Amino acid sequence: MNQELKNDLLHIDDLLEAVKLQGLDFLDKLPNRPTTSKQINISQENLNTQGIGGLNALQSFNEKLEKIINSSTGPRYWGFVTGGATPASIMGDWLAGIYDQNTQASSGQGDLSAIIELETINLLLDLFNLPKYFLGGFVSGATMSNFTCLAVARQWFGKQFGFDFAKEGVTKKIKILAATPHSSTIKSLSMLGIGSNTIEKLKIMRGNRESIDIDYLKQKITELNGEPFILVTSGGTVNTVDFDDFEAIAKLKNEHNFWWHIDAAFGAFAACSPKYQHLLKGWEHADSITVDCHKWLNVPYENAFFLVKEEHKMLQTETFQNSNAPYLGNPLDNFSYLNFLPENSRRLKALPVWFSLKAYGKKGYREIVENAVETANYFGLFIENSEHFELLAPVRLNTVCFTLTGEENQSKVNDFLTGLNDTGKVFMTPTVYNEKKGIRAAFVNWRTTKLDIDIAIEEMTKLIVKKHINTN
Ligand SMILES: *Cc1c(COP(=O)(O)O)cnc(C)c1O
Numbered sequence: 001m002n003q004e005l006k007n008d009l010l011h012i013d014d015l016l017e018a019v020k021l022q023g024l025d026f027l028d029k030l031p032n033r034p035t036t037s038k039q040i041n042i043s044q045e046n047l048n049t050q051g052i053g054g055l056n057a058l059q060s061f062n063e064k065l066e067k068i069i070n071s072s073t074g075p076r077y078w079g080f081v082t083g084g085a086t087p088a089s090i091m092g093d094w095l096a097g098i099y100d101q102n103t104q105a106s107s108g109q110g111d112l113s114a115i116i117e118l119e120t121i122n123l124l125l126d127l128f129n130l131p132k133y134f135l136g137g138f139v140s141g142a143t144m145s146n147f148t149c150l151a152v153a154r155q156w157f158g159k160q161f162g163f164d165f166a167k168e169g170v171t172k173k174i175k176i177l178a179a180t181p182h183s184s185t186i187k188s189l190s191m192l193g194i195g196s197n198t199i200e201k202l203k204i205m206r207g208n209r210e211s212i213d214i215d216y217l218k219q220k221i222t223e224l225n226g227e228p229f230i231l232v233t234s235g236g237t238v239n240t241v242d243f244d245d246f247e248a249i250a251k252l253k254n255e256h257n258f259w260w261h262i263d264a265a266f267g268a269f270a271a272c273s274p275k276y277q278h279l280l281k282g283w284e285h286a287d288s289i290t291v292d293c294h295k296w297l298n299v300p301y302e303n304a305f306f307l308v309k310e311e312h313k314m315l316q317t318e319t320f321q322n323s324n325a326p327y328l329g330n331p332l333d334n335f336s337y338l339n340f341l342p343e344n345s346r347r348l349k350a351l352p353v354w355f356s357l358k359a360y361g362k363k364g365y366r367e368i369v370e371n372a373v374e375t376a377n378y379f380g381l382f383i384e385n386s387e388h389f390e391l392l393a394p395v396r397l398n399t400v401c402f403t404l405t406g407e408e409n410q411s412k413v414n415d416f417l418t419g420l421n422d423t424g425k426v427f428m429t430p431t432v433y434n435e436k437k438g439i440r441a442a443f444v445n446w447r448t449t450k451l452d453i454d455i456a457i458e459e460m461t462k463l464i465v466k467k468h469i470n471t472n
Contacts, residue, residue, distance in 0.1 A: 004051040015054045022058070023090075026069075031447075033071035034424030040068055072427070075448040076456060078441035079429035081238065081266050081295045081399075085352075086446055089299035092355030096348040103138075103348045105336040113348050114337055120350035121305065123357045124291070127365060128271040131284050135310045137341050138349035140302035142265035142292040143184035148306045148320075148341050149288035150188050153230045153259040155315045156287075160228040160257070166318045170194065175229035177220065179204050179212040179244070180237045182263050199232075208393050208434075210234070210242035214249075221256050230259045235280060235289075236267020239401050239433045239440065240393035243267060246282035253285055260286045265304070266444060269296040270397060272365045276373065279397070287312060296398075296444040298368065299352040306341070316340050372398045372443040379441060379453045388464045388471045392433045401431065403438040405471040412469055413437040419463050426456040 001009075008015060026033075043064065052060065071077060073084045085093070101113035121136035139145050157174050158165035165171070170193045178185065179202040190196040203216040212233065233244040246262070253260050262283055268291040270276035283289065286309075293303035308316055321339045338344055360368075380395035383402045392401045404413055414430060417439050421427050431440045441456075464471070 002051070004053045008054045011055075015058075018055060018058055022062075030071050030074040031076075031452075033074065035071050035074070035077050035427035036421050036424050037068040037070045040065075070427075073445075075445055075452045076426040077445065078443060078456075079427045081292075081442045081444055083292075083295040083298045084445040084447055085300045086298045086356045086360065088359030089297075089352040089356040092352035093300045095355075096351040099348060099351075101348045102345050103350070104338045104344070104346070105334060107334045113350075114335070116348065116354060117337070117350040118335075120354045120357070121307075123354070124305065125307075127357065127362060128268055128291075129277070130271075130289075130307070133310050134289070134307035135313060135316070135340070136305050136307045137337050138293075138303065138305050138346075138353075139341055139343070140349075141294065141304045142182075142263065142290050143187065144342060145265075145290040145292070145304045145306040146182070146185050146261075146263055147188040147191060149261050149290055149308060150185070150194070150230070150232075151192055151319045151342075152288060152308055152312055152316045153261060154192055154194060155319045156259050156312065157228060157230060159315065164318065166321075174198060175224070175227060176200065176232065177202050177217075177229055178232035178234075180210040180234055180242070181232050182234070182238060182265070185232055185263060208240075210237040210240055211244045212249075214245055214252075217249075217252070221252065221258075226257065228257045228259075230261065232261050232263065233286075234267070235262045235264025235283060236270070236397065238399070238442075239431055239438075241267065241397040241399045242393075243270075243279045243396075246280060246286075248282075250282035250285035259288070262286045262289045264289055265292040266295040266442075267397070269365070269369050269444075272362070272369045273373075274366075275370065276397065293353050296369065296372070297353065297356065297365075298444070298446045299356055303349050303353065368446045369398075372445070372448065375448050375450060375453055376400055376441075376443045378450050379443075379456070382453070382457050388469065389460075392436060392438045398444060399440060399442045401433055401438055401440050403436055404469060409469060409471060410437050412467070413439065416463060416467060416469065419467060420459060423459050423463075425459050426452075 072082055102111050103113040103117055106112060106114035106118055117138060125132055125134060139148060154174060155166055161172055163171055174194045176198055177200050186196045189199060203213040205211050205213045233249060235243055249260060270279045289307040291305055293299045294301045317339050320341055322344060376395055376398045380400045383389045383391050383400060388405055389402050390405045392403055404416060417428060417430055428439050428441045431438045
């Protein structure tokens, strides 16, 4: 065995202890760590022939690279939709690395860690009050979840015309409808050979909404005259967290032939609170659902899952089967994720989720969700009452979409946001909504409190003065 490896194995307790202490120090100081990273140059250094061992590698990392680690897992990183990591999820994540399972199968011999994954999916279905007729699995993020679901939808569409797209390729133009799809859906369509341009935009409801105008959808369905299609819907749009009317869509699904997909990457968590679960009413009738875990579930990246109705198991296997490797056997004989999702070899992603669900339960997640909505409302109220800022849409759940007051300040929005993020105290991301430049603050981190909002408000107020922004 290599001397450095041998040495590290001998002192693994020192190595892990050093990492534990460094991790604890990071977490202790997290609220004060900048939300933005310092830019550094990428080293052009070549790799040494002789290794330096784990402890020296840690020291080298700390000298050169540690400074670019920001506090995106902390309480004031509100850009995109960025979750943190609960203590128990970190426990599960560490162990997932140590156990280093290749999670594929739930029966046979060898690695059976997929049993943990199936069990975790069951817990999640319970958390979301969803029926057990969904088959679920973990992927790296909501993008890959949308990809997985839409890949099965693609196979379904082909079958309506007697084609096997998985085998023959996409030989027919696919009909796909959506109102306000997330960018990752568009990306998935391009990756799937469906084509991102093929998506037909549905009319949205009037009155500052982003959801499908159901009357328009009905009219569209009538025009299609029985032609099958794929409908992509939103359980929480990123700008204004608008939900499509799932109850109405479920009714249409009963009467018409279409594949119904819901991207509920973060909006799914509305199900954790009796106050907000009405937003998802009827969603259990969808064919497939996307949910992210590294957002509102607050587990470390990369973690998301897909749900596809079990009745589509055959379509899913046709799409993802890996059985061209003969030693793996018939895909339907023994359940293996190998035949149900894009990746083959994969980490035990379920473990951080399992730990966090067990540790905090339904009540814990209900409180995480309700706290995030309360902090969003608190921040929204500040925006609403401020002469300097205005809401671009009502705060519907956990996101505040706003801008500087006054048409004349539209040109200053990006500069203001850059200045705000430069403070390192808070991080938000730019957007465009209703043709207006805006700023988004999304609340999903379990650590965020009203005190964090107050810190951000203070910085925003100072910056208005500093930048001489006149909003009267
Ligand atoms: C974040 C998000 C995605 C993409 O998720 P990743 O985890 O970044 O791949 C897709 N849809 C919605 C609605 C999202 O909020």
